[in-house]
Amino acid sequence: MEIFILAFFTLGYLVLAGADIGVGMLLPYLGRSGGERREVIAAIAPFFLGNEVWLVATAGVLAGMFPELEAELLHGNYGPVVVLLVSWVVRDVGLWLRGRLPGERWRLCWDGAVVAGSWGLALSWGALLGHVLLGLSGPIAALPALVLSALFAVHGLAFATLRLRGELRRRAAVLSGGAGEARTYALTAGALMVIGVLAGTRLPLDAGPTASLLTPVILTLLPLLVAAQAWVWWTFRHRVTGPSYL
Template sequence: MEIFILAFFALGYLVLAGADIGVGMVLPYLGRSAGERREVIAAIAPFFLGNEVWLVSTAGVLAGLFPRLEGELLSGDPVLVVALVLSWVVRDMGLWLRGRLTRAGWQGLWDGAVVAGSWGLALSWGVLLSDVLLGIHGPIAVLPALVVAALFGTHGLAFATLRLRGELRRRAAVLSGGSGEARTYALTAAALVVIGVLAGLRLPLVAGPTASLLTPVVLAVMPFLVASQAWVWWTFRHRVSGPSYL
């Protein structure tokens, strides 16, 4: 049961947050002007904070149910952990400040932070997954990490196709050809799930001594997380028609 809980949160993060990370990666391609970029950002605006909850939940499950594994992942490569967290902070800083500090020339800085942070997140996860799946370390790990990052970008394009309109939707539909948008998103999501499952099978998933106490608590909270996520998706199910608060 503990393994199911970890898989639920980790795979949920890859699929859900993978979409907003991917949109941030391809922001310069989708948005050719400041107005277009703001509309592209609006596609992920209702979701990105909720998606990050899945990462926080995954970290909590690791610390509470798999403390040994959590220690190995975090202490095994501190540089990678710092890079991941720094990318997360930079990406979110760009998202929050782009609509608030709007002096001349600053817009490009914040958009650049969104793109750089998104690429940093994708590559960091790629390096981590490469390490777990293939046992590759050092600079050569960048090669499989680029493949994973490309999958994140593809997933972001698929998500943007479902959310955007007009010319922006046409640019995002470069993979689906203007049709089969949901199928393309399902395929990229499935690819992320497969990578996550394969990585999980390589991990020493041995529950800690507090698992019997914490597992019922986590199971009780999970339906509320799923319900809140479903409510957000239903509320913002329509395509973007203009800029958001970001």
């Protein structure tokens, strides 16, 4: 049961947050002007904070239920972990500050932070998963990092195709051909899940002594998290029609 809980949160994060990471990576391509970029960001605005809850939950499960695994993942991966955390902060700061003051230069600066932070997140996750799956570290780890980053980008395009309209949707649908966007999203989500599961098979998944105490608590809270996520997706199921609060 403990392994299921860890897998559930980890895979949920990869699929859900992978979409807004991918959209952020391709923001300059999807949005060619300030107004277009605001509309593209509106596609992920209702979701990105909720998606990050899955990462926080994953970290909590690791620390509380798999302390030895947490130590092993951090050992030798301090660089990617630091890049991941810094990129996370930079991306979120960019999203929150871009619309707080008027001026195109102000927004352009923070749009750059969103793009840089999104790429940093994708590359650092690629480096971490490459180390787990293939045992790669150092410069050669850049190869799996780039491959996974490309998958994040494609996943973001699929999500943007579901959310945007008009010319923005046409740009996002460059791979799906303007049709079957739900199928494309399902395929990219499935690919991320497969990578996550394969990485999990390479890890020592021995639960710690506190797992038996934490499992009932997490299982009690799990339906609330799923219900909240489902409510957000249902509420914002329609395509974006204009800029958001960001």
